[in-house]
Amino acid sequence: AVAPKSNAVARALADGLRTVRSAGNLDVPVHLRDGHYAGAEKLGHGVDYAYPHDRPSGFVPEQGYLPDELAGTVLYQPSRHGHEAPVADRLDDLRRQARSSRGARGPQGTGGRG
Numbered sequence: 001a002v003a004p005k006s007n008a009v010a011r012a013l014a015d016g017l018r019t020v021r022s023a024g025n026l027d028v029p030v031h032l033r034d035g036h037y038a039g040a041e042k043l044g045h046g047v048d049y050a051y052p053h054d055r056p057s058g059f060v061p062e063q064g065y066l067p068d069e070l071a072g073t074v075l076y077q078p079s080r081h082g083h084e085a086p087v088a089d090r091l092d093d094l095r096r097q098a099r100s101s102r103g104a105r106g107p108q109g110t111g112g113r114g
Contacts, residue, residue: 004082012076019073026067061097 035046050060066073078084078091 004079004084006079006081006084008076008078008084015075019070019075023067023069026069029064029067031063032065059094059097061094062101064102 030044031047031049033040033043033045035041035049040046050063052058052060052063064071074095076091078088080088
């Protein structure tokens, strides 16, 4: 009863469902498409994908993960309560890095269609 309260994840899930319903069936960015079959590279599938686990930070700020139509969409916004406070700080930092990187590379970053 005295634990810090947050419904940030429930709000993010609801916002995500609303976004999918309103945006419809959007194209997966080409760099995220399966590149493990004959002809994939010719289509650009998987080309320019950067594996986050290969980075010391575990993060690729210049890489977009949403369709171009949803670039900049934020669904999860953690509260500043309890254990979510450091998560919020980390997300703020990652989002700053991504904005800074995209500024030099266009709206979606490496592999984007924009």
